[in-house]
Amino acid sequence: MTAIALRKIRKTYGSLPVIHDVDIEIESGEFLVLVGPSGCGKSTLLRMIAGLEEISGGVLDIGGKVVNALPPSERDIAMVFQDYALYPHMSVRENMAFGLKMRGTADEAINKRVSLAADTLKIAQFLERRPAQLSGGQRQRVAMGRAIVREPSAFLFDEPLSNLDAALRVEMRLEIAKLHNRMKATTIYVTHDQVEAMTLADRIVVLNAGRIEQVGAPLELYHKPASLFVARFIGSPTMNTLSAELKTAANDELRVSIAGREFTLPSPEQMSQKNGNVTLGIRPEDLVRCSPAEAWFGGELAVVERLGSQTYGYVEIGQSRMLTVEFPRSAEIKVGENICVRGNPAGTHLFDDTTGHRIN
Incomplete structure (x- = not known):
């Protein structure tokens, strides 16, 4: 298991900044979810960790080693993509074994790892099939299996369930949660679905326009959102x-007026604003x-x-x-x-x- 640290990470395309000084400390074995609306920068941030996007500024530390200049193959991570990215002309077994063969792993070790991963993901009966003969959920299991057999120090998931129907999303969400509980591998998971974030994460990072709005445990974000953006994004409905309009009443209660109706709230001991317009x-x-x-x-x-x-x-x-x-x-x-x-x-x-x- 490996800790990952992002320190003042920035990304610019030309003169356009898209990721702004992101600081995240990810503990070894932690399941961290990056969540936010489309275009907030979560997939870009994940690709920077994977080495698929160049880091414009800041430091990326994986396992105590600065990896900014290292290619993806030397970062000891495995990534599961949204579109499965399976080789259509290869069998499931060959897809899962391909990365290990390219690394020169012995055939006996490859067969052992593939069999173990297939049993874990319940796809052992499909090992001789090709991707076109599988359902969407089965293909995603194969993509996960291909990552598992590498035995990386960390797993990266880029919206892996977004192409599945509602029932399969629930099923695969449970499979990913059970897999993490068994392997305890450091995991970074990107999604725009706050239900996935709430159910899978040890901690959630809420991103908005390339900046961190809040980092915390799922229920912490739900019960005490740090901003209006987080309050509206986390929770369904x-x-x-x-x-x-807020006013301080004579007994130090807060008098709230909304659409012509008034009611009172107890006033916290420390509060930065007790009068004026609020949300x-x-x-x-x-x-x-x-x-x-x-x-x-x-x-x-x-x-x-x-x-x-x-x-x-x-x-x-x-x-x-x-x-x-x-x-x-x-x-x-x-x-x-x-x-x-x-x-x-x-x-x-x-x-x-x-x-x-x-x-x-």
Whole structure:
């Protein structure tokens, strides 16, 4: 197992900067996920670690060795791509063994490693087939097997599940999690899917326009997002965010005004802003139906989503805003009825209107 450190890593294309002074310390055996919207720089960063993109500035350290100038073949890492990248004219066995043969590994060792990896990934019965005879999930297992047989110091995954259907994504996500639990190899995984990030990661790095917004454990990012960007990106459905006016009440509570309605929140001991315009965030599960007298928000129920284990309602609260509310799964609610809800004060988040940074 190998630790990886990125120190002030930068990437520019000509005069255009795309990665800005990224600092990440990845512990040996850690599963780190790089997540963010399309174009945020996560795949570029991964390719720089792999040696497929030149590093414009900063230091990349793998296993205590600076590797900025080393070619991919000398970095002792294995990468699994989005499009599988299998040789169509080779069998599964030949695809998995190819890299080892190019390195001059003995045939006996190759056969042993291929058999072990095939058993682990449950593709032993497909070893003599060609990629065209396999499903998408099976091809991705072969691509993973090709990486495993190399026994690298670290694994890199570049959106490996994005070409699979929903059911296969869930299945392969579980396979990757089980594989990591068995091998305990240092892993860097790129995805735009925050559900994958939340379920797989030891830690998540949220990227936005080539900069790190926040690094932390999945639940840390979910319960205490450092910025409005992270709050909106992490969580499904996304966090409700509303423009609000903040005032300090006489008893040191915070009085919040949104769309003509007012309610109070307990004031934290240390808070950088207690008056003025802010953005209030609250997740759907922190809202409950209530009487009009207790209501923080109210409006007409526009849409109901019944997902079996969960029920979500979308309430029009004025100013062209829809509020997402999680109801009990058997809730008797109907489109068109008026709904009043109140929030859990402990579940509220306040963000600076200008910077987007967390206030409390």
